[in-house]
Amino acid sequence: MELTTLETVPGKTITRHLGLVQGSTVRSKHAGKDILAGLKNIVGGELKSYTALLNESRSEAVDRMVEQAREAGANAIVNIRFSTSNIAAGAAEVMAYGTAVVVS
Amino acid sequence: MDGIIEISLFLVLLTIGVFAGRASERKHYRELAEAEKALRDIIVSNRGSPGEAGTFSRGTLVVGSVVIAEDFFKRVAGGLKSLVGGNLRGYETLLERGRREAIVRMKQEARRLGATHVVNVRLETASLSEDWSGRQPMFSAEFIAYGTALLRNR
Numbered sequence: 273m274e275l276t277t278l279e280t281v282p283g284k285t286i287t288r289h290l291g292l293v294q295g296s297t298v299r300s301k302h303a304g305k306d307i308l309a310g311l312k313n314i315v316g317g318e319l320k321s322y323t324a325l326l327n328e329s330r331s332e333a334v335d336r337m338v339e340q341a342r343e344a345g346a347n348a349i350v351n352i353r354f355s356t357s358n359i360a361a362g363a364a365e366v367m368a369y370g371t372a373v374v375v376s
Numbered sequence: 377m378d379g380i381i382e383i384s385l386f387l388v389l390l391t392i393g394v395f396a397g398r399a400s401e402r403k404h405y406r407e408l409a410e411a412e413k414a415l416r417d418i419i420v421s422n423r424g425s426p427g428e429a430g431t432f433s434r435g436t437l438v439v440g441s442v443v444i445a446e447d448f449f450k451r452v453a454g455g456l457k458s459l460v461g462g463n464l465r466g467y468e469t470l471l472e473r474g475r476r477e478a479i480v481r482m483k484q485e486a487r488r489l490g491a492t493h494v495v496n497v498r499l500e501t502a503s504l505s506e507d508w509s510g511r512q513p514m515f516s517a518e519f520i521a522y523g524t525a526l527l528r529n530r
């Protein structure tokens with residue numbers, strides 16, 4: 273599966289469009305990590321555990337999107353976009369979406 | 377008595393915020409400058425494709441992200457400053473650092489793949505500190521930078 277933020281796949285041509293595909297995850301922060309992050313907040317700087325958490329969420333969202341595209345018979349996803357939103361205290365949704373296509 | 381404890385706790389946190397926060401900010405700026413210098417040869421663009429896109433045989437998604445939080449001093453100073461309005465310098469530097477770090481990490485991923493260009497780059501910021509109760513905890517935000525890394529013929 274080729275993944276790109278472009279409207280085309282470099283070196284290939286799109287032969288069919290299969291429509292929008294998307295994948296998302298909602299994950300909450302681990303309570304223990306949240307306390308550590310709270311302490312880290314006094315000093316400021318990177319919250320490594322959250323960075324890792326959101327990265328995991330993002331790759332899962334991408335996996336789900338890829339799965340959907342595969343079911344539709346695509347071999348590439350173009351014009352991929354991400355978005356993150358905070359939906360409740362300590363929980364964030366990560367979403368990935370794009371257009372499933374067949375390239376050759 | 378409770379008041380005295382509360383005030384001294386506040387002052388202790390503020391002092392830690394001032395010194396540790398500033399030190400970590402300076403360190404981060406130094407690291408960013410070094411990383412950016414090392415990755416300067418990777419060309420990043422937010423256009424759809426560079427002029428020579430035809431010479432690349434493969435493109436693949438690359439993402440860089442970071443979650444960054446304010447320190448206690450920034451919070452207090454920002455709170456005071458917002459009474460009179462104007463630039464909140466503490467937050468400006470925080471957001472700048474976050475965004476530059478995300479771009480650096482995206483470029484590092486491109487470097488690992490052996491890419492020389494990253495095109496159609498998008499930047500996103502998401503605040504992680506608001507919640508439905510309306511409570512305002514410490515500010516933290518996620519920054520992501522993503523784009524398509526272009527690879528030459530294998």
